[in-house]
């Protein structure tokens with residue numbers, strides 16, 4: 731079990747000016763896993779993603795990538811180069827460029843300085859971009875200005891850009907926020923497809939979405955691990971119902987009747 735862990739967080743604590751946002755949190759992510767990280771506002775979910783991608787330094791604890799590389803003290807760009815991609819809520823696409831150009835830029839970033847010296851054939855690049863366009867459902871919009879895409883399509887484009895950098899682990903913060911129901915379902919399918927080759931951690935508040943697509947769920951509360959298991963196990967847990975699902979149920983009801 732342990733050998734196939736692509737990411738391991740051990741006893742991670744994060745302090746902001748003396749306030750402990752994360753308190754001894756541990757998390758193990760296996761290869762090819764699609765994991766949902768849920769919990770009420772302020773539980774420490776985003777901070778955990780920040781720790782993993784190197785944006786925030788934990789005051790104690792350890793993060794190990796690929797079973798052996800200690801990334802706890804590494805810089806953000808080093809962690810990205812090792813193969814951990816992070817998508818933030820706001821899309822960071824180039825709106826005045828076409829969808830295809832955005833993907834080309836992402837691919838060039840991966841290649842770095844040597845790209846111009848040892849560039850692969852244009853044909854191969856085209857194939858990869860074509861495959862990526864297909865995967866994110868935008869083959870018919872390759873020549874569209876990215877700024878003209880819908881909110882959901884922009885999110886998919888950014889996911890496609892991240893994938894061209896070939897991360898082994900993808901971290902996503904509320905990817906379906908603001909999406910239509912149809913876009914939300916398509917995003918779930920896309921995440922499943924991505925998890926066939928990579929490991930994905932999704933921080934999410936949309937419980938209907940989590941219920942539809944999660945196999946394993948990690949629940950955080952007040953910086954700690956509250957519960958981990960299948961969605962059924964998590965939903966059956968009284969503490970989870972009390973601190974999270976109970977509160978969110980009201981939010982779900984207001985959302986579905988809105």
Ligand SMILES: Nc1ncnc2c1ncn2[C@@H]1O[C@H](COP(=O)(O)OP(=O)(O)OP(=O)(O)O)[C@@H](O)[C@H]1O
Nearest residue numbers: 746749750751769770771772773774775776777778
């Ligand atoms: N840079 C910071 N400085 C001070 N406090 C912070 C900082 N970032 C987060 N916090 C605090 O740490 C706690 C955890 O925040 P975090 O954003 O990780 O929670 P979350 O579970 O992602 O919440 P949400 O679902 O609302 O996004 C919160 O109380 C938050 O106010």
